[in-house]
Amino acid sequence: MLLSDIKLFSPEIILILGAIFILLYGIFFKKDKNSNKKILYISLISLIASFYCSIYVVDIETNSFNNLLNNNLYTLFFKILVFFGTIVIIYISYDYLKDLSIITPEFFFLILLSLVGILVLISSRNIISMYLGLELQSVCLYILASYRKYDIKSSEAGVKYFIIGALSSGILLYGLSIIYAFTNSTDFYEISKSINLSLQSNENFLIINIGFILILCGLFFKIAVVPFHMWAPDVYEGSPTSITAFFTTIPKIGVIAFLMKFLNTTFESYSDAWFQILYLVSVISMILGSIAAVNQSNIKRLLAYSSISHMGFILIGILTANHIGIKSVQLYISIYMVNVLGIFTCILCLKNKINGYYLEDIKNFSGLLKKNPFLSFSFAILLFSLAGIPPLSGFFGKLYILISAIESKLYVLSVIAVLTSIISAFYYLRIIKVIFFDEPINDIYINITAISRLIIFITLIISIFLIIFLSDFLEIINTTALINN
């Protein structure tokens, strides 16, 4: 019994052991000049070993630890996505943090532990494991946000993220406690059974409605959609850039994966209630995300608002709650992750030649075309892809979301989605205009390593040629979907 649980939990165990080993190694070999390089390799090895285990060792359709965790193909899809993203982020962070000379073993430790939290969150089927995973992930992220501790912006981002994050976990926990009080169980499927029973006998719903809304509020804080988005631009601007790349992709994938599973299994009978909530939230996040980004001059703030509007787009796929909607969310979020990671890798290559700061203001990107055509064209293609210009990958993500909305007869919502993505195309195009046509303001120093060139190249290939292997990818998504027809 216990041995089989350990086998099913092996990816997370490998990551935890790797993290502890990194911390010890960092303490005992502090004087070694190359210790950070070795730690990078140790963390990559443990990531790849854990990746291997989650595919070949963990059996699918199994429950472990007394039904606390549940592994199936749906969770495996998101886990693989998260692994790829983390490997890319560890690589780009290594060069960036080394350049700022703030690289320490703790960084790798925190990234690996927050990855463990996300993996637990994705595969949870009990409110205990879900809350523990979410908290493990967020506590690590609070520290990562304030990682550049001698910088006032970064420490302030840490304070803001901590307060909002702790408040949202408190609200989430209170909602969970109300659900427990009402249903006397912590398992998602048992909760769903007792909710169905009470729906049939027309009992008092007010209290469970409050609990459900509190849980949704907590989760919306974590993915930063509109009434709960205020923290996102500030935190994204203040944190170190490679960690911002982590914030915009990996934790959101985890929470989205959980949210879809939670709404479609536990609260399936409440679909009318959450349909309206998600409808409202998705409309206002698309509108605010695209309008507020127009005025931004800092690229990290701009990407924060753009991620708000992308999350609004994803919520459309979730609220349709049919099989096409869920598959289109899987497609959309994988494309979004690839594009955003590519853009952040590009941003991390650009420095000011005079003072050596990394460029964050958009108007300083001017004249990049003459300096480095490869970087400027890849910037342009990735931004076009985020904006959803046809042959590129972002277009197909938006297309399938819109198809699912139209199949559910949500015509108004689809019109709003199309209009807001036109507005958001404006600010993506503005960056491209600055790069290609504006007169250079200052000298750009381009610091592009072989690895980041490779990462940009791969993301470009995926964005341009997704159209060729789209049917294969949709086939993969079909086999891993949560609901099949």
Next chain:
Amino acid sequence: MEIPIIYQLYLSIIIFTIGLIGVFLNRKNLIVLLMSIELILLSANINFVSFSNYYKNIIGQIFVFFNLSISAAEAAVGLAIIVIFFRKKGSIHVDDINTLKG
């Protein structure tokens, strides 16, 4: 004498509301904010414990142990971040968190 379950629920709701009001109305001190957040977490724990006792079901009490350790870890991390912020800014006044704005 057993206290009726509804009063225990009222207690937790009152503490939760005090915590929420403390977070939103407090314009003074970051430590007070941290205390309000702890109140919110504790109100959820009261719910878990009282309903665990009411249903004679041990899961709620087990969850409370996890919650207590999580909130301790969170408070430790939060205080450390506040110390870092204080070193740079020289103040933990809520109105002084204003370097980043759009």
